[in-house]
Amino acid sequence: MELKTNYKRQLLINKIFDVFFKYLGLFFLICALIALLALIGNLVSEGFGRLSFQFLSSFPSRFADKSGILSAWVGSFAVMLMTALFAIPLGVASGVYLEEYAPKNKITTFIELNITNLAGVPSIIFGLMALGLFVYKMSLGQSIITAGMTLGLLVLPVIIVTTREAIKTIPVHIREASYAVGATKLQTIRYHILPYSAGGIITGIIIAMSRAIGETAPLITIGALTFIAFLPASPFISQAPFVSTQWMFDPFTVLPIQMFNWVSRPQEDFHTNAAAAGLILIVFTLTLTAVAIIIRNYFRKRIKW
Amino acid sequence: MPTELENIKAEVKDLNFYYGDVKALKGVNLKIPEKKVISLIGPSGCGKTTLLRCFNRMHDFYTNHSHTGEIILNPEGVNILDRKIDPIEVRMRISMVFQKPNPFPKTIFENVAYGLRVRGVTKRSVLLERVEKALTVSALWNEVKDRLDQQAFNLSGGQQQRLCIARALAIDPEIVLFDEPTSALDPIATARIEELVSELKKEVSILIVTHNMQQAGRISDYTGFMYMGELVEFGDTDKIFTNPKEKLTEDYISGHFG
Numbered sequence: 001m002e003l004k005t006n007y008k009r010q011l012l013i014n015k016i017f018d019v020f021f022k023y024l025g026l027f028f029l030i031c032a033l034i035a036l037l038a039l040i041g042n043l044v045s046e047g048f049g050r051l052s053f054q055f056l057s058s059f060p061s062r063f064a065d066k067s068g069i070l071s072a073w074v075g076s077f078a079v080m081l082m083t084a085l086f087a088i089p090l091g092v093a094s095g096v097y098l099e100e101y102a103p104k105n106k107i108t109t110f111i112e113l114n115i116t117n118l119a120g121v122p123s124i125i126f127g128l129m130a131l132g133l134f135v136y137k138m139s140l141g142q143s144i145i146t147a148g149m150t151l152g153l154l155v156l157p158v159i160i161v162t163t164r165e166a167i168k169t170i171p172v173h174i175r176e177a178s179y180a181v182g183a184t185k186l187q188t189i190r191y192h193i194l195p196y197s198a199g200g201i202i203t204g205i206i207i208a209m210s211r212a213i214g215e216t217a218p219l220i221t222i223g224a225l226t227f228i229a230f231l232p233a234s235p236f237i238s239q240a241p242f243v244s245t246q247w248m249f250d251p252f253t254v255l256p257i258q259m260f261n262w263v264s265r266p267q268e269d270f271h272t273n274a275a276a277a278g279l280i281l282i283v284f285t286l287t288l289t290a291v292a293i294i295i296r297n298y299f300r301k302r303i304k305w
Numbered sequence: 306m307p308t309e310l311e312n313i314k315a316e317v318k319d320l321n322f323y324y325g326d327v328k329a330l331k332g333v334n335l336k337i338p339e340k341k342v343i344s345l346i347g348p349s350g351c352g353k354t355t356l357l358r359c360f361n362r363m364h365d366f367y368t369n370h371s372h373t374g375e376i377i378l379n380p381e382g383v384n385i386l387d388r389k390i391d392p393i394e395v396r397m398r399i400s401m402v403f404q405k406p407n408p409f410p411k412t413i414f415e416n417v418a419y420g421l422r423v424r425g426v427t428k429r430s431v432l433l434e435r436v437e438k439a440l441t442v443s444a445l446w447n448e449v450k451d452r453l454d455q456q457a458f459n460l461s462g463g464q465q466q467r468l469c470i471a472r473a474l475a476i477d478p479e480i481v482l483f484d485e486p487t488s489a490l491d492p493i494a495t496a497r498i499e500e501l502v503s504e505l506k507k508e509v510s511i512l513i514v515t516h517n518m519q520q521a522g523r524i525s526d527y528t529g530f531m532y533m534g535e536l537v538e539f540g541d542t543d544k545i546f547t548n549p550k551e552k553l554t555e556d557y558i559s560g561h562f563g
Contacts, residue, residue, distance in 0.1 A: 104368065173407040177469070180361060181420035181476055182397035191419070196410060303410045304458040 040282065047275030055276060059229040060258065064269030069277050071228045072258035075144070076213060076284070078232055078247060079254055082148020083155065083212050088205055091156050095163025095201075100189060119157035126154045127221025135222055142223035144232060145248040150218050155208035162204025166197035171305050199299025206292035210285045216256040226261040228253045255281045312339040313379055314480060314510040315360070320374035320386075322355055322364075322534075329355045331534040333374070337480065342502060342511045344521035344542070347531035348562065353514045356531070357482050360385070360512065361399045362392035378479075397424070400473035401482040405489050406465035408457035408472075413449050416457045416468055420476035439475035442508070443467045444501055463494025470501065474509075481505065483513040487520065499524050518558060522546050530554045 058068025094115075102108045130150035140146045170193060178188040194201075220226075232250035235243055255277055262274035315337040322330035329352045337343055345353040355364075362385065364370050375384040378398070385395045400420070408416050417436040418426075426432060436453070440446040445467040449460070457468055466486060473481055483502070487495040502524050505511060515521050521528050522542060529539040530553075538545060538554045549555045556562060 171407075173403060173405060174409060176363065176366075177403065177407045177409065177472075178419070179366065180363070180396055180401040180403075181423065181472060182393050182400075183419075183423040184393055187423045191422070192409065302456075304456075305407075305410065 043275050043278050043282065046272055047277070047279045050272050050276035051279065055273075056280075060227055060261075061229075064267060064273055067262075067270070067273055069255065069258055069280065071231060072253050072255045072277065073280065074231055075228070075252035076254040076281075078144050078252060079147045079151065079219075080209060080213055082144055082248065083151040084205070084209060086149050086152035087155050087159055087208065090152070091159025091205075091208075092163050092201060094156075095160045095167065096189060096193070098160070099164045099167040100185065100193065115157050115160050119161065122217075123154055123215055124217040124221055126150055127218030129153075130218065130222050141249060142225070142251055143249045144252045146222055147219055147224060147252060147254075148248075150222055151212040151215055154215065154218060155212050158208040158211065159201075159204055162207070163197070163201050166200025166204065167193055169200065170196050174305060196303055199296050199303070202299075203292045203296045206288050206295070210288040210292075213254075213284055213288070214256055214281065216254075216260060219254060219257060220260075224257055225251050225253050226257055255284075311341070313337065314339040315379065316377045317356070317359075318375045318377065320356070320359065320372065320376065322352070322359065322372045323370060324355075325369050329534050330359075330372075333534075333536045335529060335536060335539060337510055337512060338527070339510055340506055340508070341526040342506050342513060342524055344525035344528045345512070345514045345531055346516075346518055346521050346528060346557075347537075348557070349516075351531040352534040353531045354484055357401075357484055357512060357514050360480065360482055361396045361401050362386070363401070365392050397476060398478060399480045399482065400476055400478040401484065402466070402469050402473050402486050404485045406462055406469055408460070408465050408468050410456065410458060412454050413457050413460070413468060414453040417471045417475050420472060424476070435475050436471075439471040440468075442474055442505065443471035444497065444504075445471055461494070463490050463497060466490060466494070466498060467501065470498070470505075474505070478509060480510045480512060483511065483515075485514055485516055488516060495520075518546075530557060532557070 055068045056073065057070055058066060059071050060069075061067045098108065098112060098115075102111075127150060130146060130153070134140045134146040134149055135142060140149075174192060174196070175188060178192050183191070228251060232248075232252060233244060233246035235245075235247050237244045259274045259277045259281070262270040262277070265271075313336050317333050317335040317337075320330050320333040321328065333352075333356060335343075335356075345356065347353050358364055359372070359376060364372075372386060374386070376386050377383070378385050378395075383390060385399075409419065411419075414432075414436055415422075417439050418432045421432055421435055426435075437446060437450075440449065445464060448464060449455075449468075457465065460468060466489075470481075470486075486502075487498050490498065499520060502511060502513065506526075513521075513525065525542045527540065528542040528545040530537045530545065530549075530551075532553055538549055538551045540550075545554065546558060549558060
């Protein structure tokens with residue numbers, strides 16, 4: 001009888017804790033959401049009125065109302081393209097190599113550990129390294145290609161790790177089924193490993209890109225310009241071979257640097273410009289995240305073991 | 306024992322197999338006659354799956370194992386366990402059906418055609434012909450002929466396993482290995498697979514590992530009983546089940562242990 005009452009009392013206490021933690025969690029979640037909403041709300045209220053075609057199609061200017069983010073968004077776009085060209089093949093290939101080919105020994109473990117560590121290195125360190133290596137040693141200058149390679153290195157660990165995680169989810173029995181009919185390793189990777197992990201890999205790439213797009217410190221370190229009133233050379237030219245790589249070697253600026261430049265000015269109007277540029281940047285990032293989610297769901301529906 | 310009149314497709318000679326320091330196979334000798342069904346029975350951990358996976362070099366994907374002895378594949382008389390022999394070539398001649406149905410998350414057609422694709426067959430008409438033949442032999446054609454482009458995971462478990470058999474047959478193997486192919490299936494699906502195996506022996510040699518002694522009795526021409534890594538007894542299925550020579554075999558078959 002005594003046991004029974006004790007039991008009921010304990011149950012009551014357990015239930016109180018249960019409810020308490022539920023609402024505590026909810027409270028913190030709401031705090032986080034409010035902070036985020038306040039941030040976006042502030043940006044919108046400050047900057048939304050400034051958004052116009054003129055803003056998107058003008059170069060920066062001494063006059064706040066004539067300024068625009070043309071060179072910044074084109075620069076961001078070009079740098080992202082360069083980052084993707086550099087980081088995706090390297091990252092995916094490294095991930096596949098580590099997961100499929102690398103012998104399981106101490107050297108591999110050491111390399112894996114360091115890749116994970118690399119993901120935690122502050123981005124400005126990458127900037128310093130790039131300044132010494134790409135800008136001076138390799139004489140690539142303060143160009144889009146330097147920026148792309150710097151950001152590429154910065155997000156490389158993210159792509160390698162997500163590629164490996166995506167590959168790891170493929171069950172052993174699927175690999176064995178492929179090998180059992182006489183497939184080679186490369187055929188197994190080509191027909192099974194890559195297609196089945198594509199959803200995870202692409203999601204990782206997009207997450208990596210949305211991190212790279214907001215990076216400022218390493219680009220300032222390599223000497224990206226903060227005020228630039230011209231566009232990089234066109235990738236298309238009128239003579240054969242009709243494409244040009246000149247744009248890769250041109251100077252550039254990117255959205256966060258343009259924002260930084262405007263915020264640091266005393267005039268209130270430039271702050272409005274910064275808020276508007278910030279909105280564009282957030283829209284960029286949210287779009288990338290949304291695309292990542294859509295791609296992941298698309299691939300998930302197709303894969304079942 | 307298989308009589309001298311029969312063609313021997315493969316022969317295991319003094320095979321010892323080690324996982325690290327653990328000896329999993331102890332001096333196994335076994336003859337696989339052509340176009341017969343051979344069952345391997347025995348309690349869990351007796352080494353029957355280890356032996357089966359030696360035939361298509363599946364152990365190559367894992368580390369920390371070693372072996373001595375040979376598996377000779379006729380008519381050439383090559384030792385398929387030889388490091389110099391390409392395991393991929395071995396797997397092109399000896400295919401395998403696994404314990405759990407493991408279709409690829411691709412269409413029914415692509416699942417069966419895969420073994421041909423890795424051989425470089427790209428002509429649609431050839432692929433279609435071979436896929437139809439393999440599915441017909443696997444008794445699945447009538448059920449799936451109208452939906453070859455549907456995903457294989459929409460099939461039932463039994464159908465999936467027959468699809469895996471079709472995949473293993475499409476490449477015209479000389480031996481097909483079955484690793485407890487019905488242990489994940491219900492009795493009706495099991496019966497269909499068993500019928501299928503009995504049909505298949507007209508075409509290929511079959512080596513099947515099973516937990517289920519009745520199954521071995523129903524479908525196989527020869528049965529080997531394995532215990533603690535040794536092939537205790539091997540012979541005509543009827544003799545093994547009615548009049549085993551070894552006390553150990555008799556005890557296992559009559560359910561005293563296992």
